[in-house]
Amino acid sequence: xxxxxxxxxxxxxxxxxxxxxxxxxxxxxxxxxxxxxxxxxxxxxxxxxxxxxxxxxxxxxxxxxxxxxxxxxxxxxxxxxxxxxxxxxxxxxxxxxxxxxxxxxxxxxxxxxxxxxxxxxxxxxxxxxxxxxxxxxxxxxxxxxxxxxxxxxxxxxxxxxxxx
Amino acid sequence: xxxxxxxxxxxxxxxxxxxxxxxxxxxxxxxxxxxxxxxxxxxxxxxxxxxxxxxxxxxxxxxxxxxxxxxxxxxxxxxxxxxxxxxxxxxxxxxxxxxxxxxxxxxxxxxxxxxxxxxxxxxxxxxxxxxxxxxxxxxxxxxxxxxxxxxxxxxxxxxxxxxxxxxxxxxxxxxxxxxxxxxxxx
Numbered sequence: 001x002x003x004x005x006x007x008x009x010x011x012x013x014x015x016x017x018x019x020x021x022x023x024x025x026x027x028x029x030x031x032x033x034x035x036x037x038x039x040x041x042x043x044x045x046x047x048x049x050x051x052x053x054x055x056x057x058x059x060x061x062x063x064x065x066x067x068x069x070x071x072x073x074x075x076x077x078x079x080x081x082x083x084x085x086x087x088x089x090x091x092x093x094x095x096x097x098x099x100x101x102x103x104x105x106x107x108x109x110x111x112x113x114x115x116x117x118x119x120x121x122x123x124x125x126x127x128x129x130x131x132x133x134x135x136x137x138x139x140x141x142x143x144x145x146x147x148x149x150x151x152x153x154x155x156x157x158x159x160x161x162x163x164x
Numbered sequence: 165x166x167x168x169x170x171x172x173x174x175x176x177x178x179x180x181x182x183x184x185x186x187x188x189x190x191x192x193x194x195x196x197x198x199x200x201x202x203x204x205x206x207x208x209x210x211x212x213x214x215x216x217x218x219x220x221x222x223x224x225x226x227x228x229x230x231x232x233x234x235x236x237x238x239x240x241x242x243x244x245x246x247x248x249x250x251x252x253x254x255x256x257x258x259x260x261x262x263x264x265x266x267x268x269x270x271x272x273x274x275x276x277x278x279x280x281x282x283x284x285x286x287x288x289x290x291x292x293x294x295x296x297x298x299x300x301x302x303x304x305x306x307x308x309x310x311x312x313x314x315x316x317x318x319x320x321x322x323x324x325x326x327x328x329x330x331x332x333x334x335x336x337x338x339x340x341x342x343x344x345x346x347x348x349x350x
Contacts (some may be wrong), residue, residue, distance in 0.1 A: 001166055008266075013268075031195050094183055
């Protein structure tokens with residue numbers, strides 16, 4: 001899975017050399033930023049249900065037609081699945097914050113995403129709305145430190161871009 | 165290939181749970197001791213060629229048959245191949261130590277290594293002995309306590325700032341990677 005360390009090791013291995021000083025420097029750079037990422041990951045993990053519920057409520061509020069019969073949010077089963085999807089993205093963002101790269105989102109979220117939503121006839125606009133709500137809802141220093149919030153928002157932007 | 169962080173993610177994903185609380189504590193520890201880890205990797209990388217040649221020389225000292233006609237380190241061509249393999253194994257152990265996870269060592273070095281050596285007729289006991297010597301050397305260099313008795317005039321210290329426990333956890337981690345190599349070969 002792609003991260004600073006695996007990138008460095010892959011490059012060193014391709015050249016057949018031991019990790020050089022510059023390799024170690026880039027790993028150290030990533031470790032220095034890691035504290036903020038882990039803070040964001042911890043705060044998100046402890047509030048994930050509330051964050052996902054608020055984001056889900058916001059997108060249903062903006063697109064109330066989804067509650068109409070035959071639409072994606074019409075039955076209890078569909079409702080719980082919609083909420084689950086939002087939680088799923090939040091969990092992958094939690095993973096990305098831990099890894100320090102977009103590997104988990106790329107491999108487990110975005111790959112095949114478009115095809116799945118097309119096959120199931122789901123609109124992507126509500127997902128964008130839910131994630132955009134989460135993007136504006138986060139607030140420093142109330143929720144987490146400014147640097148941690150920057151890392152968190154960057155990943156939300158990444159998912160939003162993949163859906164739009 | 166995984167590192168300590170992606171290993172945590174992969175195991176959390178298996179049960180679809182978020183990473184928080186105590187899972188993060190070990191990763192925070194990884195970060196706070198990051199500089200020690202980098203120093204340990206540097207200590208091995210900076211002494212690599214010396215470690216490899218000493219390990220192979222030690223292996224041959226204990227088994228002179230290797231450099232006589234018909235031995236596996238005779239002639240020079242095969243001795244050179246032996247030195248090269250020693251360096252490759254040490255290099256992948258270093259990568260694993262840098263990543264904090266053994267997957268790079270397992271996938272890219274140990275997978276199929278025993279079968280290859282069996283097919284080429286490389287004696288496993290000698291290979292294991294060389295790896296054991298490298299394991300002891302790596303521990304000495306990470307602790308920055310090379311043996312004065314054996315090194316003699318060639319004694320070489322890294323001189324990095326020494327911490328109280330002499331990086332005991334990293335010594336244990338590096339040793340575990342060498343043990344994986346030994347287990348894969350025997």
